[in-house]
Amino acid sequence: MDAHARTLLIEGLAELRIEADAVAVDRLCSLADLVVEWNERFNLTAITEPVAMVRKHLLDSLTVHPYLNGPRVVDVGTGAGFPGLPLAILNPEKEFQLVDSIRKKIGFVTHAAGVLGLTNVEPLCSRAEALKPTERAQTVVSRALSSVGEFVRNTGHLAAGNGRLLAMKGRDPSAECIDLPKPWRVVRVERLCVPGLVDERHLVVIERPPL
Numbered sequence: 001m002d003a004h005a006r007t008l009l010i011e012g013l014a015e016l017r018i019e020a021d022a023v024a025v026d027r028l029c030s031l032a033d034l035v036v037e038w039n040e041r042f043n044l045t046a047i048t049e050p051v052a053m054v055r056k057h058l059l060d061s062l063t064v065h066p067y068l069n070g071p072r073v074v075d076v077g078t079g080a081g082f083p084g085l086p087l088a089i090l091n092p093e094k095e096f097q098l099v100d101s102i103r104k105k106i107g108f109v110t111h112a113a114g115v116l117g118l119t120n121v122e123p124l125c126s127r128a129e130a131l132k133p134t135e136r137a138q139t140v141v142s143r144a145l146s147s148v149g150e151f152v153r154n155t156g157h158l159a160a161g162n163g164r165l166l167a168m169k170g171r172d173p174s175a176e177c178i179d180l181p182k183p184w185r186v187v188r189v190e191r192l193c194v195p196g197l198v199d200e201r202h203l204v205v206i207e208r209p210p211l
Helices: 003-015 022-039 050-062 084-090 103-116 148-158
Strands: 072-076 095-100 121-125 137-143 159-169 185-192 201-207
Touching (some): 003 022, 003 050, 022 050, 050 084, 072 084, 072 148, 095 103, 103 121, 148 159, 148 201
Parallel strands (some): 137 159
Antiparallel strands (some): 159 201, 185 201
16 A cells, blocks of 8 residues: 555544554555455455545445444455454454355455454355354444345344444435334434545444343
């Protein structure tokens, strides 16, 4: 990653009020470089220009950082590792399971986690609805994977009793939030601001009612 993109990353982290030491910043930059390197052989993402990578992959992923609950997080439909890998870099105390049904993408996630020394990442090639977890997560997150209702139907079984689902969306997804499987309910829909990005971003926070 060039110096300009690295500076934008550091400034963006500050704007998001995320503390990141030099090691974390280096890992985020190295992740972006790995994506570009692998993209020459495998079609991981259409976004490879350094500034766009910082804004649309790294910082976009990290907008959900304050909403993570508990020690275990599942990222469903992780693709090239977003948002899971950036979140794992910034949260070494949490365990992350990154799930995708496309083997080449999980191959990249496995390689990247190894190169970056992320011992808190478990890549898994599977469809979310086919997973039978031995340990459920306090947070299940997905970035622009499907409709909110489909996301809940396919991933609700991965969440612990007190767990939450986080659906990262683009434009206001309120219309998608009307018909959810019981007992899930939308707690709130929040507008997210990605530093340097004018595109709309929203987060749908979904939980079960307390017993």
